[in-house]
Amino acid sequence: MKFFQLEPKTHANYLGVKGWAYGGRYGIERYLYTLQRVTGLGVLLYLPMHLIVTSQKLNQAGWEQVMGLVARGLLPFGEFLVFVGGVFHAFNGIRLLLTHFGFLMAQPARPIYPFTVAALKQRWAVYLVFVMTTVVVGYGAWEFLIVAHH
Amino acid sequence: MAADIKQLEKKYVGKEVEFRLLRFAPDKDRAPYFQSFRIKLSQGMTVLDALMRIKETQDPTLSYRKSCRMGICGSCAMQVNGFPKLTCQTQVTELNTDKPIEVRPLANFPILRDLVPDLRNFLKAHESIKPYVIREDAEELDHPTGEFYQSPKELEKYLQFAYCIKCGACLAACPTNATDHEFLGPQALAAAYRYVADSRDQGLEQRLEAVDGPNGIFRCHYAGACSEACPKGVDPSLGIQLLKREILKYRVGAAHKKPAPLAVTPKGLKRREGIPLPPEKTVGQ
Numbered sequence: 001m002k003f004f005q006l007e008p009k010t011h012a013n014y015l016g017v018k019g020w021a022y023g024g025r026y027g028i029e030r031y032l033y034t035l036q037r038v039t040g041l042g043v044l045l046y047l048p049m050h051l052i053v054t055s056q057k058l059n060q061a062g063w064e065q066v067m068g069l070v071a072r073g074l075l076p077f078g079e080f081l082v083f084v085g086g087v088f089h090a091f092n093g094i095r096l097l098l099t100h101f102g103f104l105m106a107q108p109a110r111p112i113y114p115f116t117v118a119a120l121k122q123r124w125a126v127y128l129v130f131v132m133t134t135v136v137v138g139y140g141a142w143e144f145l146i147v148a149h150h
Numbered sequence: 151m152a153a154d155i156k157q158l159e160k161k162y163v164g165k166e167v168e169f170r171l172l173r174f175a176p177d178k179d180r181a182p183y184f185q186s187f188r189i190k191l192s193q194g195m196t197v198l199d200a201l202m203r204i205k206e207t208q209d210p211t212l213s214y215r216k217s218c219r220m221g222i223c224g225s226c227a228m229q230v231n232g233f234p235k236l237t238c239q240t241q242v243t244e245l246n247t248d249k250p251i252e253v254r255p256l257a258n259f260p261i262l263r264d265l266v267p268d269l270r271n272f273l274k275a276h277e278s279i280k281p282y283v284i285r286e287d288a289e290e291l292d293h294p295t296g297e298f299y300q301s302p303k304e305l306e307k308y309l310q311f312a313y314c315i316k317c318g319a320c321l322a323a324c325p326t327n328a329t330d331h332e333f334l335g336p337q338a339l340a341a342a343y344r345y346v347a348d349s350r351d352q353g354l355e356q357r358l359e360a361v362d363g364p365n366g367i368f369r370c371h372y373a374g375a376c377s378e379a380c381p382k383g384v385d386p387s388l389g390i391q392l393l394k395r396e397i398l399k400y401r402v403g404a405a406h407k408k409p410a411p412l413a414v415t416p417k418g419l420k421r422r423e424g425i426p427l428p429p430e431k432t433v434g435q
Contacts, residue, residue: 008176008262008268009176009177010176010260010261010262010268011174011176011181011182011260011261012260012261013182013255013256013257013258013259013260013261013267014257014258014327014328014329014331015257015258015325015328016328016329017328017329018328019257019258019325019327019328019329020325020328020329022232024232024233025232025233026323026373026374026375026378026379027374027375027378029372029373029374029375030325030373030374030375032373033325033371033372033373034325036371037371096371096372099372099391100368100372100391100394100395101391101394101395101398102391102392102394102395105388105391105392106388108306108307108308108309108310108311108347108385108388108389108392109306109310110306110309110310111310111313111382111383111384111385112383113383115380115382115383115385116383117374117377117378117385117387117388118377118385118387118388118391119372119374119377119378119387
């Protein structure tokens with residue numbers, strides 16, 4: 001006997017990229033997920049531009065002319081944003097690497113109401129990422145935006 | 151908390167509340183749309199109760215899934231005001247809002263009709279991770295001669311993940327599932343860990359094909375939303391990270407798991423008086 005199955009008509013209901021941005025009432029880790037991706041993409045986009053600019057075989061005058069171009073307007077601030085993104089990406093990446101291999105995780109336990117989640121037990125690592133990022137970015141802001149212009 | 155519920159009941163019970171329900175009839179609608187219904191709240195009314203009231207009194211064509219109505223079967227998970235919840239466990243008063251209550255089918259699943267999601271791919275993913283104990287001594291599994299040893303400590307390693315009711319709330323919360331439709335998903339991955347962590351199991355290698363593929367476990371970047379959405383406290387994101395560690399150990403050749411041996415029936419012991427006989431053995435007769 002031959003069986004056949006009817007293929008029901010459905011309507012797609014995926015949240016798409018909106019699902020990254022809309023954290024809703026979830027914890028901070030869900031926002032960090034998105035921020036990690038955005039900063040990763042930012043650093044990735046910056047890298048080829050940086051390589052193209054710095055790999056030009058120029059004499060001193062040419063080099064200074066190019067450096068003068070990239071020091072105009074909002075470009076230094078854009079560069080600073082890439083730096084901020086890179087610092088956050090690095091520290092949060094270390095947290096994620098450790099998490100991925102179970103080092104910052106709690107041990108499984110019987111679920112007893114009200115339930116708790118392991119993510120809450122490593123919240124200190126999230127705060128540490130923020131503190132480390134703030135310290136390095138603060139120093140970077142001094143170097144990028146103040147020392148470099150005097 | 152009890153006082154809060156009393157206050158909320160005082161505030162909302164007996165009042166009319168608007169429900170905005172997503173409707174979609176595949177044979178006549180091109181796209182889903184919202185339809186509003188108003189009902190009077192009664193004490194202890196859950197969102198599922200409200201849906202049933204609407205179906206009984208206002209629109210018998212409204213479709214949704216339900217079965218046990220007590221948080222066991224996992225059929226009635228839906229998006230309630232944007233968050234995946236078991237509607238049978240969500241009281242309308244606890245939502246504590248004067249705005250219309252929006253109920254949609256679970257996100258990241260295709261819609262079959264109204265509030266009914268298509269769970270076929272979800273169940274296929276669960277099936278793909280081989281959700282059963284795998285052992286090299288297959289003969290013992292097919293024709294058991296006894297039980298396997300397992301200490302309470304070994305049980306604790308996987309028990310939490312065995313509470314999964316496959317409601318799909320974790321996939322609706324997962325941002326990776328939002329864009330990667332082929333991603334295995336938190337439910338299947340946590341279920342894989344449930345078996346890998348089981349002291350009786352030897353199936354990690356057999357599960358790797360499904361678990362460690364291009365749309366597998368390393369697409370998870372620990373947003374933790376699945377654990378927050380889980381109505382049973384299963385904490386899938388914990389299971390997924392622990393499974394990653396097991397896979398890493400296996401890949402570097404550091405996984406040394408001895409499967410639980412068969413329990414031996416003690417011999418030569420005398421039963422104390424007054425102790426009732428154990429039940430009949432179910433295996434190895």
